[in-house]
Amino acid sequence: MELFFQQLVNGLSLGGIYALIALGYTMVYGIIELINFAHGDVYTLGSFFTLAILTMLGIQNVLHGFPLAAALVGIIAASMLFCGIVGVLIERFAYRPLRNAPRLAPLITAIGVSFILENIMQLWQGPSPIPVPTFIPDPTFNLGGVTIEIKQVLVVAMAIVMMIALQLFVYRTKIGKAMRATAQDRDAAQLMGIDINTTIAVTFLIGSALAGAAGFVSANYYGTTWFFNGFNAGLKAFTAAVLGGIGNLAGAMLGGFVIGLVEAFGAQYISDQWTNVMVFSLLVLVLIFRPSGLLGESLPTKV
Amino acid sequence: MRSFCVPRRAIALFAVLAVFGTVSVAASAADTYKIGIDLPTSGADASDGVPTKNGALLAIDDANAKGLPGGITLQAEPLDDAVQGVHDPAQGAQNLKTFAADPSVVGVVGPFNSNVARAEIPVSNDAGLALVSPSNTNDGLTIGEGAKALRTSHPDEITYFRVCTRDQNQGAAGADLAKSLGFKKAYVVDDNETYGKGLADVFDKDFRAGGGTILGHDHLTKNQQDFKALLTKIKATNPDVVYFGGVTATGGGLLRRQMGDAGMSNVPYIGGDGISDTEFLKDAGALANNSYYTVAAPDASKLPSAAAFNKEYKAKFGSDPGAYSASAYAAALVIINAIKEAAANGGVTRANVLKYVAATKGLPTPIGAVGFDKNGDTTNPVISEYKIVGGKPQFLKQISVKT
Numbered sequence: 110m111e112l113f114f115q116q117l118v119n120g121l122s123l124g125g126i127y128a129l130i131a132l133g134y135t136m137v138y139g140i141i142e143l144i145n146f147a148h149g150d151v152y153t154l155g156s157f158f159t160l161a162i163l164t165m166l167g168i169q170n171v172l173h174g175f176p177l178a179a180a181l182v183g184i185i186a187a188s189m190l191f192c193g194i195v196g197v198l199i200e201r202f203a204y205r206p207l208r209n210a211p212r213l214a215p216l217i218t219a220i221g222v223s224f225i226l227e228n229i230m231q232l233w234q235g236p237s238p239i240p241v242p243t244f245i246p247d248p249t250f251n252l253g254g255v256t257i258e259i260k261q262v263l264v265v266a267m268a269i270v271m272m273i274a275l276q277l278f279v280y281r282t283k284i285g286k287a288m289r290a291t292a293q294d295r296d297a298a299q300l301m302g303i304d305i306n307t308t309i310a311v312t313f314l315i316g317s318a319l320a321g322a323a324g325f326v327s328a329n330y331y332g333t334t335w336f337f338n339g340f341n342a343g344l345k346a347f348t349a350a351v352l353g354g355i356g357n358l359a360g361a362m363l364g365g366f367v368i369g370l371v372e373a374f375g376a377q378y379i380s381d382q383w384t385n386v387m388v389f390s391l392l393v394l395v396l397i398f399r400p401s402g403l404l405g406e407s408l409p410t411k412v
Numbered sequence: 413m414r415s416f417c418v419p420r421r422a423i424a425l426f427a428v429l430a431v432f433g434t435v436s437v438a439a440s441a442a443d444t445y446k447i448g449i450d451l452p453t454s455g456a457d458a459s460d461g462v463p464t465k466n467g468a469l470l471a472i473d474d475a476n477a478k479g480l481p482g483g484i485t486l487q488a489e490p491l492d493d494a495v496q497g498v499h500d501p502a503q504g505a506q507n508l509k510t511f512a513a514d515p516s517v518v519g520v521v522g523p524f525n526s527n528v529a530r531a532e533i534p535v536s537n538d539a540g541l542a543l544v545s546p547s548n549t550n551d552g553l554t555i556g557e558g559a560k561a562l563r564t565s566h567p568d569e570i571t572y573f574r575v576c577t578r579d580q581n582q583g584a585a586g587a588d589l590a591k592s593l594g595f596k597k598a599y600v601v602d603d604n605e606t607y608g609k610g611l612a613d614v615f616d617k618d619f620r621a622g623g624g625t626i627l628g629h630d631h632l633t634k635n636q637q638d639f640k641a642l643l644t645k646i647k648a649t650n651p652d653v654v655y656f657g658g659v660t661a662t663g664g665g666l667l668r669r670q671m672g673d674a675g676m677s678n679v680p681y682i683g684g685d686g687i688s689d690t691e692f693l694k695d696a697g698a699l700a701n702n703s704y705y706t707v708a709a710p711d712a713s714k715l716p717s718a719a720a721f722n723k724e725y726k727a728k729f730g731s732d733p734g735a736y737s738a739s740a741y742a743a744a745l746v747i748i749n750a751i752k753e754a755a756a757n758g759g760v761t762r763a764n765v766l767k768y769v770a771a772t773k774g775l776p777t778p779i780g781a782v783g784f785d786k787n788g789d790t791t792n793p794v795i796s797e798y799k800i801v802g803g804k805p806q807f808l809k810q811i812s813v814k815t
Contacts, residue, residue: 112648119640236455236497238666238695249675256675331637332673333666333695337496341635376641382604382631384641 111254116373122261122330124369125268129323130346131353131361132275133196133316139292139356140312141208146219147199149343150226151317155192155324156241156334157230162187163242171246180244185267188325189318196317197310205306223339230336238335241328260330267326271319272362278315279358288312292356348392354405363403367391443482445760447472447747448511449490450504450522450532451740455497456661459691461524463734464546465490468521470725470737471744482755486748489517493528498661501531508532512539518754518765519544519747521740525659526550527606530562533572538565540762542769544746545574546739547685549582549708550610554787570788571766575742575779576708577793579607582684583614585706585795585811586655590615590682591622593704595652598624601642601667603658604631611684612657619655627651632663639667643674654679659686665695672699680704688735693803703800704808710779710794711807712738721778742777749775 130152137145162184172180203222207215245263249256279285287308290298299305327342328334349368353360368388375384395403449468451461472488480486489511493504504523511517512535519542523529529548536543552558553572560567590598598619602612609631616626627649630642646654654671656664664687671677681703683692688707693700712718718738725733750768754760757768773783773791783791797808 112644115644115648116641119644123638123640231497237459237661237691238456240669240694240697258673260673331666332669332697335637337635338637341637372638373641373644377645380630381636381642381645382633385633 112377114253114255116377117370118255118257118261120370120373121366122264122369123372124366125264126323126327126330126342126365127346127349127368128268128362128365129271129319129326130342131349131365132272132358133320134347134350135353135355135358135361136288136312136316138350140288141204141295141309142212143204143215143219144347145204145316146216146343146347147203147222147226148316148320149339149341149346150223150230151192151196151199151339152320152324152327152342152346153230153334153336153339154195154226155188155321156328156338157234157324157336158188158191158321159184159325159328160234160239160241160334163244168242168244172244173246177245185322185325189321192321192324193314193318196313196320199317200310200313205309223343227336227339234334234336236336238333240333241331243329243332245329260326264326264330267322268362268365271322272358275315275319275358284308284311345388348388352392352395352402354402357402357404360402360404367403443760444485444487444516445751446487446489446514446517447744448507448517448520448522449488449744450493450507450511450520450528451490451524452494452499452528453490453492454494456691457494457497457499457524457659459689460659460734460736461492461494461499463729463731464524464736464740466725466729467546467733467737467740468744470721470728471741471748473728474724475745475748480748480752480755484751484755484760486751487516489514493523499523499525499528501528504528505531505535508535508539508541508543512536512541517541518751518760518762519769521546521743521747523548524736525605525607526553526610529553529572530606533562534564536571537563537569540566540569540571540766542747542750542762542766543572544743544769545572545576546743547576547708547736548574548607549576549579549685550607551578551580551614552606552610554578554789555580559787570770570786573746573769573772573784573788575739575746575777575782575790576736577790577795578708579611579614579684581793582706582708582795583611584618585797586611586615586682586684587618587622587624588811589704589706589797589808590619590653590655591624593653593680595680596624597627597650597652598655599627599646599649599651599653600629600655600657601646602629602631602656603662603664604633605658605662607684608656608658608662608686610657611686612655615655615657632658632667634662636663637666639663639670640674643667643670643676647674647676651679654681656681656683656687658683660689660692660695662686665692665700668692668696668699668703672697678702682706685709685735688798688805693800700800700803705798705800705805707735707796707798708794709736709739709796710810711796712778714807714810715778715780717776717780718778738778742775742779742782745777746772746775746782 349364353364753768754764
């Protein structure tokens with residue numbers, strides 16, 4: 110039975126990373142109906158940035174207490190800021206000129222940006238996995254026979270905190286309102302005096318910042334990073350967003366955790382090599398029976 | 413306006429002169445033949461491919477320096493079969509086609525990986541171009557119906573040879589090593605590729621035959637980065653050792669590293685020559701220690717015949733030779749020797765070079781005397797065993813397996 114709970118923990122941790130990335134996908138899709146394929150690579154950039162900062166700070170050993178907390182907050186914030194800025198720049202130069210172009214153009218551009226980012230990262234740190242200096246203590250604690258790593262707690266905590274913060278932001282602030290308005294009807298929002306460009310830029314800023322946070326957590330969780338990580342993680346996170354209902358924040362979180370759990374339990378009870386098949390079969394099944402995703406609302410067609 | 417009309421006869425005369433001119437120029441230059449080299453020399457696989465390539469380059473340079481009969485010079489033509497840092501069979505096949513299309517290429521050293529060889533053997537068979545690998549160990553490349561099926565154009569003509577032994581022997585050596593270290597229960601993981609799965613299957617069979625228990629056999633998915641769920645499953649079975657069939661680039665190192673996170677840091681790890689590179693040491697981090705691996709080549713530092721090679725390699729490339737550098741030197745030497753024989757007996761053509769490669773017997777090389785049997789396998793099968801201690805590989809022993 111404890112094996113079940115152990116895999117539950119594994120699945121939630123993996124799912125937490127997917128959820129954080131999926132939030133960014135879903136936000137961007139909600140507002141400009143673009144599937145930002147470059148998002149997975151922004152996540153990898155976040156882990157690369159974390160690697161660079163940790164190497165620069167020369168942290169060799171594990172920290173404790175106050176320095177640990179300060180480092181944690183500081184590096185997460187820096188990573189989020191960095192990725193947020195990258196996201197805004199990508200939007201400004203690659204997507205904004207195509208805002209009124211047929212839907213296919215920004216999609217292809219997104220794929221192009223994805224390849225550009227991947228290759229830049231490959232040139233930056235080389236094509237093999239790179240170890241990340243550790244600064245979070247290793248000790249695990251035991252909860253009724255299940256070993257839980259502190260890093261795993263960090264992942265899940267981050268995901269939940271970020272989602273709550275995001276919900277508050279989108280539903281309780283003025284900019285959040287502007288985002289929801291733009292998502293609902295871009296032209297009407299413009300007519301109401303909302304600055305579309307700023308609103309969309311803020312959306313990308315937040316979405317990419319979340320990817321940056323995911324990058325930080327993953328770099329610490331695995332202890333290594335790799336330029337090609339974003340491809341797989343992005344694909345699974347996108348699946349998570351669609352599974353939960355694209356455009357729906359809670360859906361993205363749910364989708365992320367569901368996929369993480371399917372992978373973990375699939376590896377345990379079926380076989381590791383079938384995990385991808387299971388994840389994508391689940392996606393297909395959900396979409397057949399609930400096309401708008403698990404939590405998505407089927408919007409009535411306006412006549 | 414007077415139209416400039418060149419009489420047809422003049423054109424014909426110029427054409428004939430041009431043709432004779434080039435032909436005579438070509439004939440007067442000393443013959444240069446190319447030896448192709450197809451290895452993964454970029455990305456994660458570079459730590460395997462580059463030292464191997466260097467071994468072959470050294471052989472060709474040495475031959476040119478010593479001079480070949482008839483004023484022949486040899487030129488190395490290296491191509492990379494790695495795509496995004498990992499060996500790619502389609503790229504390998506493409507490279508072989510490039511070599512096949514170039515008439516001055518009379519032999520190819522490579523490839524490094526067995527799944528790339530599967531894609532390249534049909535091309536080499538079709539072109540009648542000798543392909544000599546320093547390191548492919550999958551059995552199905554030379555033995556059995558599967559091997560014959562690879563020889564699509566001429567099923568009875570062998571154009572693929574290897575100077576290293578097969579996984580049937582490497583897997584057996586791995587099982588023997590595990591048994592000799594006292595391990596009774598093993599969990600096997602492979603990367604689901606030709607080499608990795610083949611090797612893991614042999615280990616599985618031989619470990620059982622030797623009285624051990626296989627607790628489970630799992631396969632990774634491509635580009636997998638998260639092994640925690642799999643390792644939790646493995647830990648629950650309580651193995652004495654984990655055997656990995658595959659290469660570092662497909663997860664061999666990361667799997668080992670994450671064993672630490674999963675609470676299995678005191679469980680040893682055994683792999684094949686796929687983890688015999690420096691990349692594994694980097695990926696696995698602190699957990700590289702207490703890992704063992706087998707290599708289908710003799711340890712160059714232990715052979716008297718290799719002493720000169722080691723010194724030369726270090727002087728030329730500034731680093732120690734890799735696990736397969738001496739084998740690549742031997743593979744290139746096989747082709748060079750065949751070129752010499754062909755030059756003395758009927759001219760250097762692909763068919764002639766192929767004939768003499770197949771007929772290689774007792775050729776002295778840094779890895780010992782090299783010869784091929786009727787399947788293209790080496791007549792001198794040797795497996796070396798290593799343990800990683802203090803971040804460095806330590807030679808344990810060498811097994812000579814006669815099949």
